Amino acid sequence: MIVRQLKADRYEYLQNQLITRAQQNPFEASFNVTVKVDKKEYILKIQPDNRHKMVALQALVVDRDEQGHLHTLITDNKILSSLLELLIWQGVA
Numbered sequence: 001m002i003v004r005q006l007k008a009d010r011y012e013y014l015q016n017q018l019i020t021r022a023q024q025n026p027f028e029a030s031f032n033v034t035v036k037v038d039k040k041e042y043i044l045k046i047q048p049d050n051r052h053k054m055v056a057l058q059a060l061v062v063d064r065d066e067q068g069h070l071h072t073l074i075t076d077n078k079i080l081s082s083l084l085e086l087l088i089w090q091g092v093a
Helices: 008-021 076-090
Strands: 002-007 031-037 042-050 051-065 068-073
Touching: 002 076, 008 042, 008 051, 008 076, 031 076, 042 076, 051 076
Parallel strands: none
Antiparallel strands: 002 051, 031 042, 042 051, 051 068
């Protein structure tokens, strides 16, 4: 889990993007966001927190092949932090 403090205007902008563009499961406070880096696809589970904080809860790498796709949990906090920074910088696609 990675927590990132944002300025108020950036927090509001990202939160609005999450609400309008990201996938949210019923009865969950978190959002699933697809982040593409080069040819890799990641699913980042992110949750807005109070006091202008964004929390990256977990991330998965999606590997696709002829038989479907495989999700692998990312356990390296450096990668999780980098994906959160990319999302903050680029916004929700």
